[in-house]
Amino acid sequence: MPQIVRFHETGSADVLKLEDLPLKEPGEGEVRLKVEAIGLNRAEVMFRMGQYLEPPELPSRLGYEAAGIVDATGPGVRDIQVGDRVSTIPSFSMGQYGVYGESAIVPGHAVARYPDQLSAAEGASIWMQYLTAYGALVDIGQLNRNDTVVITAASSSVGLAAIQIARAAGATAVATTRGADKKQFLLDAGADQVIVTDEEDLVERVMAGTSGKGAGLVFDPVGGALLTTLANAAASGATIFEYGALSQAPTIFPVLPALQKGLIIRGYTLFEIVSDAGRFARGKEYVYAGLESGALSPVIDSTFPLKAIADAHRYMESNRQKGKIVVTV
Amino acid sequence: MPQIVRFHETGSADVLKLEDLPLKEPGEGEVRLKVEAIGLNRAEVMFRMGQYLEPPELPSRLGYEAAGIVDATGPGVRDIQVGDRVSTIPSFSMGQYGVYGESAIVPGHAVARYPDQLSAAEGASIWMQYLTAYGALVDIGQLNRNDTVVITAASSSVGLAAIQIARAAGATAVATTRGADKKQFLLDAGADQVIVTDEEDLVERVMAGTSGKGAGLVFDPVGGALLTTLANAAASGATIFEYGALSQAPTIFPVLPALQKGLIIRGYTLFEIVSDAGRFARGKEYVYAGLESGALSPVIDSTFPLKAIADAHRYMESNRQKGKIVVTV
Numbered sequence: 001m002p003q004i005v006r007f008h009e010t011g012s013a014d015v016l017k018l019e020d021l022p023l024k025e026p027g028e029g030e031v032r033l034k035v036e037a038i039g040l041n042r043a044e045v046m047f048r049m050g051q052y053l054e055p056p057e058l059p060s061r062l063g064y065e066a067a068g069i070v071d072a073t074g075p076g077v078r079d080i081q082v083g084d085r086v087s088t089i090p091s092f093s094m095g096q097y098g099v100y101g102e103s104a105i106v107p108g109h110a111v112a113r114y115p116d117q118l119s120a121a122e123g124a125s126i127w128m129q130y131l132t133a134y135g136a137l138v139d140i141g142q143l144n145r146n147d148t149v150v151i152t153a154a155s156s157s158v159g160l161a162a163i164q165i166a167r168a169a170g171a172t173a174v175a176t177t178r179g180a181d182k183k184q185f186l187l188d189a190g191a192d193q194v195i196v197t198d199e200e201d202l203v204e205r206v207m208a209g210t211s212g213k214g215a216g217l218v219f220d221p222v223g224g225a226l227l228t229t230l231a232n233a234a235a236s237g238a239t240i241f242e243y244g245a246l247s248q249a250p251t252i253f254p255v256l257p258a259l260q261k262g263l264i265i266r267g268y269t270l271f272e273i274v275s276d277a278g279r280f281a282r283g284k285e286y287v288y289a290g291l292e293s294g295a296l297s298p299v300i301d302s303t304f305p306l307k308a309i310a311d312a313h314r315y316m317e318s319n320r321q322k323g324k325i326v327v328t329v
Numbered sequence: 330m331p332q333i334v335r336f337h338e339t340g341s342a343d344v345l346k347l348e349d350l351p352l353k354e355p356g357e358g359e360v361r362l363k364v365e366a367i368g369l370n371r372a373e374v375m376f377r378m379g380q381y382l383e384p385p386e387l388p389s390r391l392g393y394e395a396a397g398i399v400d401a402t403g404p405g406v407r408d409i410q411v412g413d414r415v416s417t418i419p420s421f422s423m424g425q426y427g428v429y430g431e432s433a434i435v436p437g438h439a440v441a442r443y444p445d446q447l448s449a450a451e452g453a454s455i456w457m458q459y460l461t462a463y464g465a466l467v468d469i470g471q472l473n474r475n476d477t478v479v480i481t482a483a484s485s486s487v488g489l490a491a492i493q494i495a496r497a498a499g500a501t502a503v504a505t506t507r508g509a510d511k512k513q514f515l516l517d518a519g520a521d522q523v524i525v526t527d528e529e530d531l532v533e534r535v536m537a538g539t540s541g542k543g544a545g546l547v548f549d550p551v552g553g554a555l556l557t558t559l560a561n562a563a564a565s566g567a568t569i570f571e572y573g574a575l576s577q578a579p580t581i582f583p584v585l586p587a588l589q590k591g592l593i594i595r596g597y598t599l600f601e602i603v604s605d606a607g608r609f610a611r612g613k614e615y616v617y618a619g620l621e622s623g624a625l626s627p628v629i630d631s632t633f634p635l636k637a638i639a640d641a642h643r644y645m646e647s648n649r650q651k652g653k654i655v656v657t658v
Binding site: 053227252258259262263264265266267269271 | 580587588
């Protein structure tokens with residue numbers, strides 16, 4: 001019987017349990033993977049704590065991203081065959097289809113082949129980060145070479161993906177990080193400018209770098225008090241994407257700068273892209289092309305074995321990582 | 330010497346003083362009006378209190394909207410002639426060009442003729458309300474007959490303008506008001522549905538009226554705690570316009586519904602429209618056509634004489650008015 005990660009109550013990483021569960025068969029439109037690697041996402045930490053967009057039904061599986069080999073397909077699945085080397089695209093309920101485990105069943109539309117030259121760990125580190133950043137910056141934000149993009153929590157996998165996407169468009173990527181310890185890493189990762197928010201004034205630095213205009217795009221998973229600072233650093237007519245809720249503090253809508261500058265502050269998740277067939281297809285094309293050209297290249301911080309899944313979650317919560325945390329199976 | 334309203338300190342309506350000031354000559358590109366009527370706006374109350382987007386330089390004039398007869402033009406003014414019957418379009422600094430008084434100088438680009446059949450009081454009640462609502466709902470929001478629009482503070486002049494514009498587009502106008510006393514008035518003014526927020530659950534009512542989908546457009550000058558309620562009543566992908574700051578409470582950015590529904594919450598002022606020549610011209614065309622057809626018809630609550638300007642401000646602050654408060658000169 002495959003080992004599957006589940007939790008029977010919400011809470012700290014301790015609630016994650018490795019359980020032997022019967023091997024299931026894929027249903028209509030579903031495929032089953034023999035999992036080789038799992039990419040971790042902040043969403044799963046939130047889900048485990050009961051703080052995600054979707055509440056868990058206990059006991060609950062979890063996990064959005066896995067790479068593996070298809071070992072069974074359900075009725076009605078086309079284009080995907082047993083033996084295919086694929087990874088999952090988060091376009092499903094993780095409570096229903098959570099991929100943390102040795103075996104995972106997911107909807108057929110939620111898997112895609114990944115380039116041969118990528119490892120399974122890299123294959124599990126593509127879709128959430130690149131489609132999330134692509135959807136905001138390229139699909140909605142229409143990013144171009146004249147834009148300055150402020151990317152907060154820039155050392156996260158999605159933050160690093162946003163830096164790569166901004167650079168690929170010829171735009172100026174301004175990365176923010178709390179402490180100085182990640183500054184050189186972010187410069188090496190492609191940021192044009194790094195603002196260490198514990199030591200530097202974000203608004204001053206952004207204004208200095210944009211001749212006083214401010215940033216036209218902001219990509220932020222933090223919220224809380226930071227949103228007002230970001231609004232003050234934004235250009236007239238700028239769009240600020242809020243794609244997470246990392247801050248525990250209430251997020252104040254910055255009325256004054258929003259009115260003065262006509263700011264668009266919008267909630268955003270990947271689901272906006274993957275729930276629309278056309279936008280989803282264009283996003284996949286974009287990611288494949290970027291991986292092919294080398295403009296996009298996943299950054300893996302570290303790998304943990306499946307039995308250390310709770311440690312992997314604790315490590316993510318420590319915020320020490322620079323890039324993707326992967327569990328190998 | 331003409332009587333001009335100024336204030337020497339920010340504060341309550343008591344700070345407004347009627348002063349005899351020398352008649353000034355219009356400068357380059359400016360025109361002078363013999364003022365016949367002044368339309369009051371909430372922005373002027375905020376400005377008087379030092380709470381507006383633009384801080385006053387004391388002593389300060391104030392006022393955005395006046396109707397009158399051009400009695401002098403400065404060098405470089407074309408299209409506008411002495412004797413023209415015009416009203417002002419708020420596209421200037423009210424500290425610099427405030428129109429409260431018997432005489433007002435404004436930039437030539439900020440005046441427009443108004444239809445002959447309108448009184449001066451009506452002429453002073455057109456541009457702020459219709460261009461503000463038009464810019465949000467039509468220019469940006471691309472309002473159409475399938476839309477449901479929630480209009481808060483609906484008894485204000487801009488709220489009533491939004492109701493007329495929504496109806497003109499064949500959309501469903503849902504007006505909200507705090508007390509039941511304005512309900513019949515709002516129905517008579519064209520609202521398809523009126524929600525009395527002191528007595529009814531806004532989210533439930535909007536969901537019931539939209540088969541559970543929610544409203545695609547929200548037009549709100551209140552903010553504060555109301556924004557979260559409005560986000561809960563909004564449809565997936567909806568746009569919420571925040572165009573004022575009537576609430577004294579902090580405005581919380583509703584992270585959860587914003588992410589779940591991909592909500593666009595944007596600051597908005599009329600200046601976004603009037604600072605762009607093409608959008609400004611299209612907006613004027615729209616308003617002229619609506620006044621011509623009768624789809625747009627300004628609602629005047631009451632008129633005050635110039636010497637009672639402080640009373641007029643106090644009345645606006647009482648929130649008892651239904652439509653525009655006008656000062657006749």
